[in-house]
Amino acid sequence: MPTALINLSIIDIKLMLAQFAQGLQDVIPESALDRIATASKPLKIKFGADPSAPDLHIGHMVVLKKLRILQDMGHLVQFLVGDFTAMIGDPTGKSETRKPLTSEQVKANAESYKTQVFKLLDPAKTQVVFNSEWLDKLTSREMIKLSAQYTVARMLERDDFQKRFSQERPISIHEFLYPLLQGYDSVVLENDIEMGGTDQKFNVLMGRHLQKEYGKPVQAVITAPLLEGVDGVQKMSKSLGNHIGLLESGQDQFGKIMSIPDTMILKYFSLITDASPEELLQFKFELDSGKNPKFLKEELGVRLVSFLHSPQEAMNAKEAFNRVFSQKLNPEDMPVLSIPPTPTKWTDFMVLHGMAPSKKEASRLIEHGAVSLDGEILRDSLAFFLGKPEQVLKVGKRRFYRFK
RNA sequence: GGAGGGAUUGCAGAGUGGCCAAAUGCAACAGACUGUAAAUCUGUCGGGCUUCGCCCUUCGAUGGUUCGAAUCCAUCUCCCUCCA
Numbered sequence: 001m002p003t004a005l006i007n008l009s010i011i012d013i014k015l016m017l018a019q020f021a022q023g024l025q026d027v028i029p030e031s032a033l034d035r036i037a038t039a040s041k042p043l044k045i046k047f048g049a050d051p052s053a054p055d056l057h058i059g060h061m062v063v064l065k066k067l068r069i070l071q072d073m074g075h076l077v078q079f080l081v082g083d084f085t086a087m088i089g090d091p092t093g094k095s096e097t098r099k100p101l102t103s104e105q106v107k108a109n110a111e112s113y114k115t116q117v118f119k120l121l122d123p124a125k126t127q128v129v130f131n132s133e134w135l136d137k138l139t140s141r142e143m144i145k146l147s148a149q150y151t152v153a154r155m156l157e158r159d160d161f162q163k164r165f166s167q168e169r170p171i172s173i174h175e176f177l178y179p180l181l182q183g184y185d186s187v188v189l190e191n192d193i194e195m196g197g198t199d200q201k202f203n204v205l206m207g208r209h210l211q212k213e214y215g216k217p218v219q220a221v222i223t224a225p226l227l228e229g230v231d232g233v234q235k236m237s238k239s240l241g242n243h244i245g246l247l248e249s250g251q252d253q254f255g256k257i258m259s260i261p262d263t264m265i266l267k268y269f270s271l272i273t274d275a276s277p278e279e280l281l282q283f284k285f286e287l288d289s290g291k292n293p294k295f296l297k298e299e300l301g302v303r304l305v306s307f308l309h310s311p312q313e314a315m316n317a318k319e320a321f322n323r324v325f326s327q328k329l330n331p332e333d334m335p336v337l338s339i340p341p342t343p344t345k346w347t348d349f350m351v352l353h354g355m356a357p358s359k360k361e362a363s364r365l366i367e368h369g370a371v372s373l374d375g376e377i378l379r380d381s382l383a384f385f386l387g388k389p390e391q392v393l394k395v396g397k398r399r400f401y402r403f404k
Numbered sequence: 405g406g407a408g409g410g411a412u413u414g415c416a417g418a419g420u421g422g423c424c425a426a427a428u429g430c431a432a433c434a435g436a437c438u439g440u441a442a443a444u445c446u447g448u449c450g451g452g453c454u455u456c457g458c459c460c461u462u463c464g465a466u467g468g469u470u471c472g473a474a475u476c477c478a479u480c481u482c483c484c485u486c487c488a
Contacts (some may be wrong), residue, residue, distance in 0.1 A: 232442090241431080259441040294440045326439055361433085362446060363455090368434045377485090382455080396434065397441070 005074035008104045013037050014075065015255075018382050020069045022277070022378035023270055025198045028205070032193065032220035036070065036275040043192040045161060046068055046207075046219070046227060048182065048200075052267035054109035056116040058253075058304065059227040059236035062271045064120040066224055070193075076394050078189055079128045084135035085181055095297045098206050106130070116246045117379040134188045135181060146180055149213045150206070155179070160203045179203045183210040198223045201236070225367060227271050232261035248293040250305040255398075257301035258325075263294040265300060273303045324400075338394070345387045346371070346378060355395045372398050 009326050010015075017037050027033060038042065047067055049056075056064075083106040110128065117126070138146075154166055155176050163169060179202060186194055186207030190203075194204045203222045211218045226235045229242025236243045244256045260268060266284055269275045275283070283296055298318055304315035323329045337353060347362040350371075356362035365371055365382035370376045372394045373387060387393065393401045 005464060104470085230441095255441055259443095262440085262442050264442095292439070293442070294438090297440065297442080322439090326440070341442065359453095361449085365434065368448070370434050 005039065005401075014071055016073055019274075020066055022328055023225065024066070025225050026201060026221060028208075028221040032222065035192075035220065036073065036075070039075070039192075044078055044189065045075055045193040045195060046078050046080055046186060046191040047190060047195050048082055048185070049105055049113060051081050051086050051109040051113070054112045055238050056113070056246045057236055057238060058246065058272050059197075059229070059243065060172075060225055060246070063122065064117065065198060065274075066222075067195060067246065068120050068122065071122045075125070077121060077126045079113070079121070079126055079190065080185060080189070081106070081113065081128065081130045082182070082185075083110075083130045085178060086130035090249050102280045106132075117244055118183070129189065131181070131185050135184070146210075147177070148185055149210055150180060152176075156215065179206045180210070180294075181303055183207040186219050187211050187216055189359045190216055192217070193220045193222060195222045195224070196283045198228060212266045220228075225271065228264060230256050232262050232264045240332070242305075244306060250309045250313040250317040251320055252302040253308065254305050254314070254321055257304060258294075258297050258321060260297070261285075262297075265293060265296050265327070271305070275303075324398060332396070333399055334392070334402050335400045336404045339387050339403050340385060341387065346383055347381060349385050350395070353401070356400065356402075365395060 014037075017033060020036070021027070021033060026371050045067065047063065071077055084099050086106075087204050110130070114128065115122075156162055158179070160329055162173075182203045183206030187210050190211075191207065196204050201221070203221065207219060208218050228234065229236035229240060230244065231242045234240050234242060238245075244253050248256075257268070267285070268282060270280055270284060274351075287293060287296065298321075301321075302311075302314045302318055305317050320331050324331050340349060346361040346366065347356075348357045349360055350362040350365070356365055365383040366378050369377045369379070374391045374395075387403045391403050393403065396399075
């Protein structure tokens with residue numbers, strides 16, 4: 001009975017379960033939800049992460065929030081750092097071959113993961129594990145046995161493999177090992193559930209298959225939808241540069257939320273906030289009846305920053321945003337720069353302080369009318385510096401500096 | 405092992421002797437507009453300068469042909485495909 005796990009009423013359990021189930025993509029088998037509610041001992045839930053890109057973003061929040069609910073119901077999350085799988089590298093990626101990470105890097109990244117993950121997860125109910133721990137020891141013999149558990153034909157069913165195969169693009173053998181090893185992790189950890197984004201569905205299902213082949217109890221598979229990045233088109237990812245990082249400042253997070261396409265507002269609300277279905281309907285109604293989407297984005301930004309930082313910081317971020325962008329005023333805090341002691345050209349000054357990567361770029365900014373001193377636009381890119389103390393230099397829309 | 409295709413400015417992708425710092429798209433940056441860092445429109449997008457003109461460095465690497473090369477030749481490096 002659930003109450004044996006943790007002190008929760010039947011009603012609490014029902015509510016939490018409903019909250020958990022909301023918006024999930026796949027639940028295989030469906031009975032997994034019952035099991036979550038009625039388990040008599042904590043279920044072991046695996047969530048894997050690739051340590052080569054240790055910056056988590058709000059796209060990860062979708063799954064992490066779900067995991068947190070499970071923890072609150074008394075279950076255990078095994079946060080798996082795929083340090084071994086990351087070390088294999090991926091030579092076919094047309095970017096560059098992944099560099100193997102040193103164990104120091106892995107450690108550092110794992111630490112960084114923790115600070116990020118524990119913004120959402122409960123440390124007391126989270127176990128961090130590294131798959132190199134057992135995969136390092138896997139012998140060739142065992143590797144062959146593992147490979148024998150799956151066929152090429154079935155492997156090629158995976159979307160991206162299928163696509164590449166039909167387009168006669170290369171697939172390296174070791175790429176087949178990825179899903180196998182990921183599944184093998186579940187065999188070793190004896191997970192009851194594995195969670196991930198929908199892009200992980202195939203790999204996660206492999207865990208089920210392999211557990212069965214190895215004569216273990218079979219894990220349930222639960223996937224959550226992927227969140228598009230701030231461009232509203234591609235999935236959120238750091239390498240695409242369309243992400244909002246969990247560790248970014250509240251102001252940046254808020255600003256980035258304000259830059260998502262209006263069509264993404266409801267999706268963001270449903271995936272990364274605790275908005276109830278009723279609220280979502282209300283928001284949809286408001287949008288349909290012509291409410292300025294700006295206000296909903298503000299609400300979204302406030303909720304996100306409140307959650308990741310604090311309500312106070314959220315209000316500050318909102319105020320600063322409106323101050324700078326709606327009222328076109330200067331922000332309250334801005335970096336302070338000293339006035340150069342010797343005659344300096346604006347372009348040199350700007351490059352010196354990182355306002356532009358080259359003098360050429362600096363003069364372009366000036367020619368575009370993007371640089372102003374106390375509201376007065378600088379026009380001459382050849383001019384010499386003439387700032388005075390307390391004056392405010394503005395570069396572009398959102399960079400402000402004050403002279404001292 | 406054999407045959408063929410390719411390497412271009414952040415990415416994608418044109419360009420096959422001068423008009424090429426190199427089309428176009430995306431991204432990025434800026435301006436206008438907007439009660440948004442949305443959308444849309446416009447512009448910019450290697451670097452430097454005595455800045456509307458000039459100079460320097462770039463088209464995998466090195467050497468060569470030529471008045472002149474991203475474009476032709478040679479060698480090398482890397483990548484891919486097919487056949488075995």
